[in-house]
Amino acid sequence: MRFFLLFIPILFISGCTDNRTTLKTLQSEINYLNAKNDSLEKEIQSVKPGLGDLMLMIQVHHNKLYFAGREGNWPLAQFEHDEIMEILKQAEDIEKERSEVKLFHVMIYPQLDSIQQAVKSKDGDRFNSAFTNLTNACNNCHTNTKFNFNKIIIPERPPYSNQEF
Numbered sequence: 001m002r003f004f005l006l007f008i009p010i011l012f013i014s015g016c017t018d019n020r021t022t023l024k025t026l027q028s029e030i031n032y033l034n035a036k037n038d039s040l041e042k043e044i045q046s047v048k049p050g051l052g053d054l055m056l057m058i059q060v061h062h063n064k065l066y067f068a069g070r071e072g073n074w075p076l077a078q079f080e081h082d083e084i085m086e087i088l089k090q091a092e093d094i095e096k097e098r099s100e101v102k103l104f105h106v107m108i109y110p111q112l113d114s115i116q117q118a119v120k121s122k123d124g125d126r127f128n129s130a131f132t133n134l135t136n137a138c139n140n141c142h143t144n145t146k147f148n149f150n151k152i153i154i155p156e157r158p159p160y161s162n163q164e165f
Contacts, residue, residue, distance in 0.1 A: 051098060054091045058084050062138070063155040067165040069119065069127040076165065077119045077127070085112060100145045107144075111137045 049057075065080035088104050095101045114130035131154070138152045158165060 048094055049090075051091060051095050051100060054087050054094075058087050059152065060159055061087070062135070062152065063159045064163070064165075065115070066131055066155045067158045069115075069124070069131060071165045072122070072124060073165055074119050074122050077115075081112060081115050081119060088112075100141065100147070103141050103144060107137045107141045108134075 061080045061083045065077055065084065068074075068076035068080055088108065092101050092104065111130065111134040115127065115134055118127035118130045135152050135154055139148070142148050142150050142152070
């Protein structure tokens with residue numbers, strides 16, 4: 001019986017030692033994963049596009065959208081509309097807290113819905129009106145966010161000479 005009483009504390013102590021070792025191992029693994037996560041976060045921040053880069057991409061598609069609609073190339077107009085939507089969604093994912101991004105739903109998306117309807121109905125006059133409204137909405141958004149020095153206009157020339165609209 002004495003042997004048994006001596007054995008219990010030894011088991012308890014060795015069990016605690018194993019638990020401490022396990023806790024230290026887990027803590028080391030957590031520290032490693034946190035460091036890895038921080039490293040990945042820094043890498044993501046270094047490669048993600050800024051809002052200005054995304055707006056520049058939208059500007060190119062805005063231009064191409066205009067010429068596609070003007071020429072009645074409705075499949076291309078649909079494609080350019082969809083590209084703008086995709087970039088706006090990307091901007092929302094990346095820059096959730098920016099005031100500019102928060103205005104998309106109020107100022108930009110309704111105008112893109114009008115473009116969408118004009119493209120679907122293949123209505124050039126409706127498209128021109130919707131496109132003018134979209135362009136104005138871009139400028140209103142820029143004004144509301146103190147970027148009014150960045151004025152968007154109805155394009156005069158296609159952005160690329162190597163694409164047929």
